[in-house]
Amino acid sequence: MSQKRDCYDVLGVARDATENHIKKAYRKLAMKYHPDRNPGDKEAEEKFKEATEAYEILADAERRQMYDQYGWAAFERGNGRGFGGMGHMDIEDALRAFASAFGGGMGGGFFEGLFGGMGGSRSRSERSRGADLRYDLEIAFEEAAFGAKRELTLDIVEDCGTCHGTGAAAGSKRETCTQCGGRGTVVTSNGFFQMRQPCPRCGGTGEYVRNPCPACRGQGRAKVSRRIELTIPAGVDTGSRLRLAGKGEGGARGGPPGDLFVVLHVRPHDLFARDGLDTHCEVPIPFHIATLGGEVQVPTLRGDVPLKIPAGTQPGKVFTLRGLGLPDVRGRSTGDHHVAITIEIPTDLARNTSDLLAAFGASVKETNHPRLAALRRKAKQFYSHKNAMNPTPGDS
Ligand SMILES: [Zn+2]
Ligand SMILES: [Zn+2]
Numbered sequence: 037m038s039q040k041r042d043c044y045d046v047l048g049v050a051r052d053a054t055e056n057h058i059k060k061a062y063r064k065l066a067m068k069y070h071p072d073r074n075p076g077d078k079e080a081e082e083k084f085k086e087a088t089e090a091y092e093i094l095a096d097a098e099r100r101q102m103y104d105q106y107g108w109a110a111f112e113r114g115n116g117r118g119f120g121g122m123g124h125m126d127i128e129d130a131l132r133a134f135a136s137a138f139g140g141g142m143g144g145g146f147f148e149g150l151f152g153g154m155g156g157s158r159s160r161s162e163r164s165r166g167a168d169l170r171y172d173l174e175i176a177f178e179e180a181a182f183g184a185k186r187e188l189t190l191d192i193v194e195d196c197g198t199c200h201g202t203g204a205a206a207g208s209k210r211e212t213c214t215q216c217g218g219r220g221t222v223v224t225s226n227g228f229f230q231m232r233q234p235c236p237r238c239g240g241t242g243e244y245v246r247n248p249c250p251a252c253r254g255q256g257r258a259k260v261s262r263r264i265e266l267t268i269p270a271g272v273d274t275g276s277r278l279r280l281a282g283k284g285e286g287g288a289r290g291g292p293p294g295d296l297f298v299v300l301h302v303r304p305h306d307l308f309a310r311d312g313l314d315t316h317c318e319v320p321i322p323f324h325i326a327t328l329g330g331e332v333q334v335p336t337l338r339g340d341v342p343l344k345i346p347a348g349t350q351p352g353k354v355f356t357l358r359g360l361g362l363p364d365v366r367g368r369s370t371g372d373h374h375v376a377i378t379i380e381i382p383t384d385l386a387r388n389t390s391d392l393l394a395a396f397g398a399s400v401k402e403t404n405h406p407r408l409a410a411l412r413r414k415a416k417q418f419y420s421h422k423n424a425m426n427p428t429p430g431d432s
Pocket of ligand 1: 201249250251252256
């Protein structure tokens with residue numbers, strides 16, 4: 037036999053690892069390398085088989101003891117100990133072993149949750165809750181700010197209306213599968229292993245339908261298009277999740293439906309920017325109002341409100357209007373509205389207005405523009421140092 041890796045190394049566990057620890061390590065590897073997750077990947081398949089084989093040995097106290105004592109030799113064919121068959125696991129064996137390790141006895145949670153119930157052995161006649169669904173919905177800024185009503189159309193899987201989920205045609209019903217006696221699994225012997233595998237006759241459901249329902253071809257489930265009224269409360273933001281109880285996938289065989297979660301994505305707005313509950317808006321004001329002071333109307337979520345501009349307001353100045361932002365979804369608080377001032381330079385002035393402005397320009401003093409005056413002063417200082425060190429020819 038070719039060199040096989042040590043079982044403990046394969047699972048990455050210590051030689052004294054507990055059963056629980058071994059199972060956890062195997063689960064992690066199996067999830068990573070499962071063929072359903074790595075279609076067509078031979079290397080992943082080999083890893084999956086290797087991990088499953090190691091698990092099959094270490095998870096069984098007797099086999100583990102044999103392995104600890106003799107290593108792989110304990111399982112070679114014809115070694116006189118009757119432990120043949122190991123080391124020749126094919127992918128079908130591995131999948132079955134995996135299914136019996138996690139498919140049964142654990143509520144089916146891992147297996148069904150991860151691989152959509154493939155090979156699961158849950159009986160069809162069992163009532164079960166429908167799956168929760170997620171729906172991503174893009175909404176306008178206004179809808180987030182003021183709330184809205186929307187109607188969604190969703191395709192939802194639920195019990196077939198014709199057979200009410202039984203999968204059986206009218207007058208027919210589900211019968212207990214005779215091959216597996218309703219257990220859904222059959223036991224086969226494969227060398228050393230006793231394998232539990234899904235019953236081939238009933239596909240693991242434990243039941244059999246002689247005359248399948250024509251509407252759902254015996255599936256018991258059908259896809260229906262359903263309209264859902266959605267009320268969006270004011271104040272929601274991107275990432276807000278609305279839960280609609282009972283609007284998810286239909287339950288099986290009369291089980292309760294799952295929930296629908298609508299995840300919101302708010303489109304940006306070109307007038308208002310948003311930061312949590314606060315809103316921001318940039319407002320250009322005329323140069324003369326910035327200079328002399330005055331009042332301008334600024335847009336807010338609640339309409340225009342007057343804003344006092346003090347004389348000498350510079351561009352970039354931000355005024356905060358308390359309580360004029362967005363409402364909190366629970367109605368407990370409200371954000372603020374921030375107005376950033378920019379100065380708009382007038383264009384296309386009439387001749388006489390231009391003349392007035394020119395006269396104004398001629399009459400302003402250096403002290404009317406203190407920042408400009410400061411800049412001139414600093415520049416002059418800089419040039420004086422420069423000229424002292426490197427006198428330019430021609431400069432006096
Ligand atoms: Zn049906
Ligand atoms: Zn069966």
